[in-house]
Amino acid sequence: MTVATIHPIDHLMRADRLPHILCAGCGIGTVIHSYVHAINESGIDPDRHVCVSGIGCSGRAAGYVNVDSYHTTHGRALPFALGIAVHNPELTVTVISGDGDLIAIGGNHFIHAARRNVNLNVICINNFNYGMTGGQVGPTTPVGARGTTAPRGAVEQPFNLPHLAKAAGASFVARWTVLHVRQFTDAVLRSMEKKGFCFTEVLSPCPTSFGRRNDLGEGIEEVEMYRQRCRIDNGAGELEQLGIDIVDPSQPITVGNFVDIEREVFLG
Ligand code: SF4
Numbered sequence: 001m002t003v004a005t006i007h008p009i010d011h012l013m014r015a016d017r018l019p020h021i022l023c024a025g026c027g028i029g030t031v032i033h034s035y036v037h038a039i040n041e042s043g044i045d046p047d048r049h050v051c052v053s054g055i056g057c058s059g060r061a062a063g064y065v066n067v068d069s070y071h072t073t074h075g076r077a078l079p080f081a082l083g084i085a086v087h088n089p090e091l092t093v094t095v096i097s098g099d100g101d102l103i104a105i106g107g108n109h110f111i112h113a114a115r116r117n118v119n120l121n122v123i124c125i126n127n128f129n130y131g132m133t134g135g136q137v138g139p140t141t142p143v144g145a146r147g148t149t150a151p152r153g154a155v156e157q158p159f160n161l162p163h164l165a166k167a168a169g170a171s172f173v174a175r176w177t178v179l180h181v182r183q184f185t186d187a188v189l190r191s192m193e194k195k196g197f198c199f200t201e202v203l204s205p206c207p208t209s210f211g212r213r214n215d216l217g218e219g220i221e222e223v224e225m226y227r228q229r230c231r232i233d234n235g236a237g238e239l240e241q242l243g244i245d246i247v248d249p250s251q252p253i254t255v256g257n258f259v260d261i262e263r264e265v266f267l268g
Helices: 028-042 058-063 077-087 099-105 107-116 161-168 181-193 207-214 219-229
Strands: 049-053 068-071 092-098 120-126 172-177 197-203 230-232 253-260
Touching: 028 049, 028 058, 028 092, 028 120, 028 181, 049 058, 049 077, 058 068, 058 092, 068 077, 077 092, 077 099, 077 107, 077 120, 092 099, 092 181, 099 107, 099 120, 099 161, 107 120, 107 161, 107 197, 120 181, 161 172, 161 197, 161 253, 172 181, 181 197, 181 253, 207 219, 219 230
Parallel strands: 049 068, 049 092, 092 120, 120 197, 172 197, 230 253
Antiparallel strands: 172 253
């Protein structure tokens, strides 16, 4: 009997960076796993994949994958990635970062990159808070959810990221969770194959900062919540209706591949 000594994706990981910094139950590792599998299945030479990330726990993703990668300044992953993609259209450039980095300080870059239809694959790991800095509420924190800066619950209307991406002009828009590993990996693969601004939101547990303040329990319990509450609606047309209510357990969370259109690509 032959015993495998290496994993099929070992060559795409930087084992010298282990152990990683992520907490037990964090969903970011699952996202990296899916991204690396998508690279493997894309048939594109790893030397032509580039990973760009910003700041925060999610922003550490670029440090663990064994392709050319850039860990950039806060909120600026998209302009760095835009420069790479426009300079060399032969590259497959993926941005992996968090809701705070991409949508708060990086929000203006987000809408303009989508508006221009820059050829980028953007993965937003949404854990509804600033995990690395201790759990402040951010631009995706659902109304009523608690954080260190809103101990009685957030009162501001959160961004609905698929709706925002579609409204700004993205060519591909999806929302999945770390429970939906196959569908999420397929969405990332589709983004690698497609020209234009492709955006996938992936809901991910942050048990350390968000889960414990919102009675979501450990990471596995948040994933169980997704199993119970998510409904798949590929091609859903009413994205403005598909916000995320973490507080009310009766509210479904809609996931799926929502938008897949062709538009002229920015300097592609
Ligand atoms: S603080 Fe939250 S997002 Fe950061 S590594 Fe820990 S669980 Fe993950």
